[in-house]
Amino acid sequence: MNGLASALLSLAHSLFGPGFCPGDWVWATSAAGALVALLPPIGAVAVSIIRKGTGNRYDATTLSVFGAIGMVSTLVLPWLLAIGVSGVFQAAYGKKPTGLSATELSSLNSEGGCWVDNQREYLGGGQTVFDVLSSQNGKDMPFFVYLLAFIVLGAGSLFFVMLQGRTAFRRGPKWPSRFFWIPFAAMLVFSVGMEANTALHFWLGFLPFTVLGLIPVAMVGPPPWSVINRSDRSDEPPPRRQPELPGPPPSQVQPRPTPPPPPPPPVNRPYPKTALASAPEPPSPPLGALAAAPGPIPPPPGSRNAGGSRYRRVKQLGAGGFGTVWQAVDTQLNRTVALKIAHAPDRDTAERMQREARALAVVSHPNCVKVYDLAEEPDGLALVMEYLEGRPLAELVDGQGPLDDVAAGRLWATMAGALAAAHEKGVLHRDIKPSNIVLDPSGLAHLIDFGIARSQGDSKMTATGMMIGTPDFVAPEQAMGATASPASDAWQLAATISYALSGQPPRGTRETPMAALMAAARAEPVSRLPQRSAHARLLAASLDPEPRRRPTLNAVRREVEGWLSRAGKSADGPVTRVVPRQPGSGLPRR
Structure with a gap:
């Protein structure tokens, strides 16, 4: 190793060895430290390049590779070279073989200037770092x-x-960075055997180049979101196999007839494949099975035995093209509910309301509105839901201005968790927008209006003339007629967060809904992002026109919660404080 260290010193002396104070070899020692400081960035760049293909997949192989790279680039090679440089000067002082040429040894034996009388004695004839720290007494400089x-x-x-x-290790857990800093901390401890003056000038050259070493690592960039999403999916545990029962030896096993194909998976498993068109659709559950709270089973829609209503209406909260929402009181359970009553309850409307009820009934999350029942009211079919006191995000932003980064981060993380819970049940929302997020008086966000939600196993039923999603907040692939996916919900949520930060949709506003829909179908670039926000880069990635390149909702939640943690904020705090409305003004829910 002394030969490699002497070659390093000769190279450093030829690159930077000016003949002024405190001497050319003193400067060459700092240059050698700068060259050694290139090793950790080289290792970090290698890790960044490998993660371009592996993402966040940390199995035994990748961990072994990353650990070996970190150990070699931050401990083994730097420590051997640092000790070797000090050993060369100590050998020169003791007149032992050094690997330097006669000309170099002659210049090393010269005066350096300033406080350095002889460079060979200054760099090789003093105390080690351990001796200086233990005796608290320096030879050439004061101890402090x-x-x-x-x-x-x-x-x-x-x-x-x-x-x-x-x-x-960007866009992933931070704990693998220990492969770099823990070995380097050990290298600092192990280098106490260096000559004190040599160590001083070596680290003077090392530190600036560790700062510059951040530049190439940052230029390589993090792995693309498509790779991260793929690695996240690969980390999911495989389905549990049933244990094999003991039986006779293979030679005694009688041949069995080929078993019939397995039945199709249930509707609400996470992301099941849609059944073949020729397969019969499983019958819908009875309406009474949709109830999430105790109460009598309502008669089926269209029954003449519906009788009077158990829900006493208090006030109208809102009305739209689909129906009317009322605040009501359940007279049997004595609780306030919201009644969503459809206009013109035809067959398609009934199917849509049953689909919404099924979607909400299987999703259990504190930030998703709850469904209690599906009832037949005198004036139409009604969806009985949890009553939320509060204001929509759209109204709050229009009235009080955009949210700050902390509030928007909490909103994003909360809604990403709610949507991820729905996706785990195979339910897509498909119409996430500012008016479908309600902030209650405590500042907590709730996702409402699953009116066009659909389980992935359901048939693609859409009312005539009904547009799937809102044009200003619809994902490009949805506008082009492609099947909705979890990535579409992630795009709509990111567009909603962008609106919360800037006060306008990410593609800007258009004069007509058709113009907005055409802009979405053409995948026009987002031009109204909040550039000064800390979430700008994650928003740009989440609003990518290509679904496979977007981060998943779980990845978004990890990134945002990590940012909140680094900012010293809690991820589960209130988004903002909402002042309840005056009596007589309810929450419009569409």
Whole structure:
């Protein structure tokens, strides 16, 4: 290793060895430290390149590779070279073989200037770092100079090596960065055997280049979201296999007839494949099975025995093209509910309301509105839902202005969790927009109006003339007629967060809904993103026109919660404080 260290010193002397104070070899020692400081960034760049293909897949192979790269680039090679450089100067002082040429040894034996009388003695004939720290007495400089220099230079170098590791592991958990900073911390401890003056000038050259080493690591960039999403899916546990029952030896097993094909999966399993067109659709559950709270089973729609209503209406909350929403009181359970009563309850309307009830009944999340029942009212079929006191996000932003980064981050993380819970049940929302997010008086967000939600196993039923989604907040693939997916919901949620931060849809506003729909179908670039927001880059990635390149909702939640944690904020705090409305003004729910 002394041969490699002497070659490093010769190279450093030829690159930067000016003949002024404190001497050419003193400067060459700092240059050698700068060259050694290139090793951790090289390792971080290698990790970044590997993660372009592996993403966040941390199995035994990738962990072994990353651990080996971190160990070699931050501990083994830097420590051997640092100790070797010090050993070359100590060998020169003791007149032992060094690997340097006669000309280099002659210049090393010259005067350096300033406080350095002889460079060979200054760099090789003093105390080691351990001797200086243990005796608290310096030979060429006061002890406090050595102590301050070693603390500042060592801690600074450790900090920037840690940043290099964290940069290499962007868009993923931060714990793998320990492969870089823990070995480097060990390298600092092991280097106490260096000659004190050599170590001082070595670390003076090392620290600035650890700062510059962040640049190439950052330029490589994180792995694309498509790779991260693929690695996240690969980490999901495989389905549990049934244990094999003991039986006779294979030679005694009688041949069995080929078993019939297995039945299709249930409707509400996460992301089941749609059944073949020729397969019969499973019968819908009875309406009474949709109830999430105790109560009498309502008669089926269209029955003449519906009788009077158990729900006493208090006031109308809102009305739209689909129907009317009322605040009502359940006279049997004595609780306030919201009644969503459809206009013109034809067969398609009834199917749509049953689909919404099924979607909400299987989703259990504190930030999703709850469904209690599906009842036959005298004036039409009614969906009985949880009553939320509060205001829609759209009204709040229009009236009080955009949210700040902390409030928007909490909103994003909360709604991403709610949607992920729905997706795990195979339910897509398909119409996420600011008016479908309600903030209650405590500032907590709730996702409402699953009116066009559909389980992935349901048939594609759409009312005539009904547009799937809102044009300003519809994903490009939905506008082009493609099948909705979890990535479509993720796009709509990101568009809603962008609106909450800027006060306008990400593609801007159009004069007519048809113009907005055409802009979405053409996948026009988003031009109204909040550029000054801390979430701007994640928003741009989530609003990518290509669904496979978008981060999943779980990845978004991890990123946003990590940002909130680094900002010292809780992810489950209130989005904002909402002042309840005056009596007589209810929550319009569409």
